[in-house]
Amino acid sequence: MLQYHQCHILSGVYVLVPSMSHFNRLWGDHGQSALENARVCLINVTATGTEILKNLILPGIGSFTIVDGNKVTGEDVVFFLTKDSIGESRAKVASELLSELNEDVSADYVEEHVENMVQSNPDFFRSFSLVIATNICERTLLQLGENLWNMNIPLLICRCYGFIGYMRLAVKEHTVIESHPDSVLEDLRLDRPFTALVEYCDSLDLETMSKKDHSHTPWLVIIYKYLQEWKKTHNGEGPKNYREKTQFKELVKQGIRKNESGGLEEEENFDEAVNHVNTALLPTSVPSEVKKLFEDPSCTELNVESKRFWIMLRAVKEFVVNEGNGALPLRGTIPDMTSDSKRYIELQQTYRDQASQDVTIVTEKLQTLLQSIGRGELVSVSNPPMIFIALFFTGSYCIVMKNIIFRFTRPEELERQVVRGSFQKDAIMLFKKSFNIHCKNSAFVRLEDEDSDNETVFYVLLRTVDKFYEDYNRYPGWYNDQVESDITKLKSCMSKILQDWGISANIKDDYVHEICRYGAAELHTVASFIGGAAAQEAIKVITSQFVPFNNTYIYNAMKQTSVTIEL
Amino acid sequence: MEQEWTGRWNHAISFLQGVCKILVIGAGGLGCELLKDLALLGFKNIDVIDMDTIDISNLNRQFLFRAKDVGRAKAEVAAEFINKRVPGCNVTPHYDKIQNFDEAFYRKFHIVVCGLDSIVARRWINGMLIGLLNYEDGELDQSTVIPMIDGGTEGFKGNARVILPGLTACIECTLDLYPPQINFPLCTIAHTPRLPEHCIEYVRILLWPKENPFGGVVKRIIPAVASTNAVIAAACSTEVFKVATSCCLPLNNYMNFNDAEGIYTYTFEVQKKEHCLACSNIPQTLSFSENNKLQDIIDYLVESLAYQMKSPGITTSMNGKNKTLYMQTVKSIEEKTKENLKKTLKDLGLVDGQELYVADPTTPSSVSFKLNLGSSMEH
Numbered sequence: 001m002l003q004y005h006q007c008h009i010l011s012g013v014y015v016l017v018p019s020m021s022h023f024n025r026l027w028g029d030h031g032q033s034a035l036e037n038a039r040v041c042l043i044n045v046t047a048t049g050t051e052i053l054k055n056l057i058l059p060g061i062g063s064f065t066i067v068d069g070n071k072v073t074g075e076d077v078v079f080f081l082t083k084d085s086i087g088e089s090r091a092k093v094a095s096e097l098l099s100e101l102n103e104d105v106s107a108d109y110v111e112e113h114v115e116n117m118v119q120s121n122p123d124f125f126r127s128f129s130l131v132i133a134t135n136i137c138e139r140t141l142l143q144l145g146e147n148l149w150n151m152n153i154p155l156l157i158c159r160c161y162g163f164i165g166y167m168r169l170a171v172k173e174h175t176v177i178e179s180h181p182d183s184v185l186e187d188l189r190l191d192r193p194f195t196a197l198v199e200y201c202d203s204l205d206l207e208t209m210s211k212k213d214h215s216h217t218p219w220l221v222i223i224y225k226y227l228q229e230w231k232k233t234h235n236g237e238g239p240k241n242y243r244e245k246t247q248f249k250e251l252v253k254q255g256i257r258k259n260e261s262g263g264l265e266e267e268e269n270f271d272e273a274v275n276h277v278n279t280a281l282l283p284t285s286v287p288s289e290v291k292k293l294f295e296d297p298s299c300t301e302l303n304v305e306s307k308r309f310w311i312m313l314r315a316v317k318e319f320v321v322n323e324g325n326g327a328l329p330l331r332g333t334i335p336d337m338t339s340d341s342k343r344y345i346e347l348q349q350t351y352r353d354q355a356s357q358d359v360t361i362v363t364e365k366l367q368t369l370l371q372s373i374g375r376g377e378l379v380s381v382s383n384p385p386m387i388f389i390a391l392f393f394t395g396s397y398c399i400v401m402k403n404i405i406f407r408f409t410r411p412e413e414l415e416r417q418v419v420r421g422s423f424q425k426d427a428i429m430l431f432k433k434s435f436n437i438h439c440k441n442s443a444f445v446r447l448e449d450e451d452s453d454n455e456t457v458f459y460v461l462l463r464t465v466d467k468f469y470e471d472y473n474r475y476p477g478w479y480n481d482q483v484e485s486d487i488t489k490l491k492s493c494m495s496k497i498l499q500d501w502g503i504s505a506n507i508k509d510d511y512v513h514e515i516c517r518y519g520a521a522e523l524h525t526v527a528s529f530i531g532g533a534a535a536q537e538a539i540k541v542i543t544s545q546f547v548p549f550n551n552t553y554i555y556n557a558m559k560q561t562s563v564t565i566e567l
Numbered sequence: 568m569e570q571e572w573t574g575r576w577n578h579a580i581s582f583l584q585g586v587c588k589i590l591v592i593g594a595g596g597l598g599c600e601l602l603k604d605l606a607l608l609g610f611k612n613i614d615v616i617d618m619d620t621i622d623i624s625n626l627n628r629q630f631l632f633r634a635k636d637v638g639r640a641k642a643e644v645a646a647e648f649i650n651k652r653v654p655g656c657n658v659t660p661h662y663d664k665i666q667n668f669d670e671a672f673y674r675k676f677h678i679v680v681c682g683l684d685s686i687v688a689r690r691w692i693n694g695m696l697i698g699l700l701n702y703e704d705g706e707l708d709q710s711t712v713i714p715m716i717d718g719g720t721e722g723f724k725g726n727a728r729v730i731l732p733g734l735t736a737c738i739e740c741t742l743d744l745y746p747p748q749i750n751f752p753l754c755t756i757a758h759t760p761r762l763p764e765h766c767i768e769y770v771r772i773l774l775w776p777k778e779n780p781f782g783g784v785v786k787r788i789i790p791a792v793a794s795t796n797a798v799i800a801a802a803c804s805t806e807v808f809k810v811a812t813s814c815c816l817p818l819n820n821y822m823n824f825n826d827a828e829g830i831y832t833y834t835f836e837v838q839k840k841e842h843c844l845a846c847s848n849i850p851q852t853l854s855f856s857e858n859n860k861l862q863d864i865i866d867y868l869v870e871s872l873a874y875q876m877k878s879p880g881i882t883t884s885m886n887g888k889n890k891t892l893y894m895q896t897v898k899s900i901e902e903k904t905k906e907n908l909k910k911t912l913k914d915l916g917l918v919d920g921q922e923l924y925v926a927d928p929t930t931p932s933s934v935s936f937k938l939n940l941g942s943s944m945e946h
Contacts, residue, residue, distance in 0.1 A: 058793040344761040524607040525805040532797030547828040
């Protein structure tokens with residue numbers, strides 16, 4: 001890697017570290033390396049498509065391939081197509097201009113219409129980590145969607161139509177360990193302290209220590225100490241309800257030392273202890289989402305084809321049932337708290353050591369499981385895939401396993417015309433859902449309505465313009481002199497669609513006029529908005545970090561609002 | 568798109584291409600995106616101000632810059648790139664600080680767009696645009712309103728807002744949206760450091776100013792992400808387009824964006840603050856006791872959520888003469904006036920109802936406060 005990055009701590013001096021370390025702070029080395037190994041395919045050079053690629057190339061995606069059979073024309077000169085390239089291959093010109101952004105990214109293009117590729121060379125797409133389709137007609141999309149679904153390759157569909165942006169994600173299964181939630185509960189185990197923690201706390205004596213040590217004893221130790229005292233008078237149990245916790249706080253407060261005149265010393269650590277009583281005494285438990293995953297057939301019935309995620313999950317499950325005594329492996333981190341440096345680090349080390357012991361046990365179980373299903377790969381804590389386990393237990397950010405499983409369609413529907421079937425069924429379900437809520441509300445289809453659910457109506461409108469295209473081979477409002485007559489045609493398309501779906505709905509004329517006014521224009525700023533959002537979703541899918549949208553997103557640039565709906 | 572479409576740019580009415588002048592402040596992550604977006608929307612007269620030069624670490628998101636440009640002024644390279652890539656577009660660069668331009672300069676623009684990472688600069692430009700407003704008999708002359716479109720990003724989070732100075736909530740009205748940074752207690756970082764952050768803070772706060780080994784300043788940064796910049800700049804540019812063409816009502820008036828978990832937007836109207844320091848035209852009062860020291864006023868102006876000043880200097884008028892009570896920004900004056908900080912307001916000769924003029928980097932012109940001097944300790 002040739003580029004280097006300025007370390008901001010020493011602004012003014014260059015400290016040579018790899019340039020991508022900037023992003024490592026967000027998705028880690030392993031996330032960055034997943035990104036650098038990813039192969040992304042973009043279908044069609046549109047403003048939306050090139051903006052997405054730009055935002056993937058900048059952070060350093062491995063490679064990209066553009067599929068587009070068209071030549072550059074005057075109307076589609078966008079930022080990554082130039083005026084002097086009119087007449088040349090769109091795929092070629094865009095890939096050249098985009099690859100200028102980052103020399104570490106390898107660029108490729110295929111000058112071919114996707115409609116033909118899907119028919120003649122469906123296996124072409126097999127080598128990609130993700131396919132992004134823009135400006136693709138419904139018929140081709142359905143075919144491509146089905147192919148990719150069967151090959152287990154994620155598909156991100158993006159479209160910008162006037163002031164409306166639309167994205168849909170189709171992934172058979174997507175698992176996320178590092179969801180990076182904004183806030184998480186600590187994993188401190190005060191209700192079931194491990195041996196090393198007991199030994200460490202017992203080695204400290206609050207009564208005899210100096211004034212300075214007393215006021216710098218970590219609150220974790222203070223709560224532990226008073227908890228043992230409390231248990232002596234409460235049948236060995238900790239404070240359980242609000243009243244008992246209030247009493248327990250009083251007990252802790254009594255520990256604050258008095259000065260010569262009988263007043264209380266200022267001991268910040270005791271204040272912290274009192275403030276943390278409620279959260280620190282929450283019983284250790286396995287989150288319900290994780291428990292549910294333990295029972296998933298993918299976890300209970302492993303086979304030689306099983307994804308590493310499920311095998312690891314199974315190893316964790318076996319730990320919980322056996323050595324863990326009902327608890328997950330220890331995370332191994334503690335929050336910052338008032339303390340002298342020495343004892344803070346000792347306490348931190350106690351948690352870390354226990355966590356690493358737990359990881360070792362899970363690693364062994366993983367090895368055994370792999371062997372039992374006939375897979376010979378070796379695992380160790382230092383083995384790259386094991387980083388995930390280590391992170392899951394000991395890392396500072398990944399805590400609850402969050403598993404998002406997108407299904408493009410239900411398994412039983414995976415027969416003929418799979419995807420089309422699901423599209424139609426989706427639409428019907430969506431409508432039943434949204435109209436059950438809104439049909440009595442006359443404000444539902446009013447443009448000025450503040451209700452954010454309103455964006456769902458654009459889903460219907462986009463499907464309607466597709467129907468229009470199918471019938472007339474052009475988009476409504478394409479020609480300035482036909483805008484008025486197209487409105488009538490578009491309305492009848494919508495009636496047909498709604499009739500097909502078996503729904504009676506009143507969609508206000510204003511919406512139909514608005515969508516007709518767009519004339520299928522791709523407004524650059526809408527493309528750029530979706531370009532940013534889609535790139536981030538692509539990074540989530542590729543790195544298996546953070547939580548992608550599920551599964552349809554509609555952006556309304558008129559009001560700067562958006563909605564995510566699950567179809 | 569199979570057919571030639573000659574009317575491609577017809578929607579960009581002549582105002583947008585011929586007359587409308589846009590000022591973009593900042594040519595960094597957001598600024599690069601803004602310039603590209605505005606140029607592709609058909610705007611032709613764009614000025615850009617940025618005081619920075621290109622650093623190698625910018626290249627992973629500031630996509631108008633290449634390795635060969637490192638060391639050159641961001642504004643100049645960005646303008647060259649856009650002018651070349653989008654023929655007909657005329658971007659004029661200004662490699663300078665926003666504070667070095669006067670009212671006549673800012674008055675030339677129809678719309679100001681900000682892609683800044685500094686709250687102080689945002690507040691300054693906000694103050695400048697409010698200063699350009701004309702009131703006749705208490706009525707705002709709307710032709711003096713220059714809309715300000717402001718974008719900000721931090722990791723996966725961002726916001727875009729539309730400010731019509733004098734009409735809708737301004738930056739100072741919503742100062743509480745920018746909470747002051749969390750600081751670690753000095754005793755922790757000096758005596759009982761526990762986290763790497765504590766050690767860095769020790770260097771930043773205690774060692775660096777003393778030793779200043781390489782020059783320059785140390786900043787805390789949250790990594791910027793290319794995709795968030797793209798999203799927020801796009802939303803801001805769409806708003807510029809709406810304001811310039813009236814094709815659609817502008818955003819009313821604040822959008823929050825976050826795509827760490829799914830994609831989330833929240834759009835709402837922030838309210839004008841009745842007693843806003845910048846845009847309310849209501850005189851501000853400071854209530855202190857005559858036994859308070861000048862330092863207490865300074866501390867209050869810095870610490871209070873409503874003012875969040877950086878290094879306020881205070882002058883007043885006594886016996887028809889201007890008197891500087893304290894000023895930090897000019898070293899010789901600082902030395903002459905620092906004794907005043909320890910004096911009580913009474914000893915300084917300040918009386919109830921005294922006008923205090925406060926200058927601060929957060930505002931282009933000084934703000935006048937009426938001193939409400941009582942015997943109680945309340946502010």
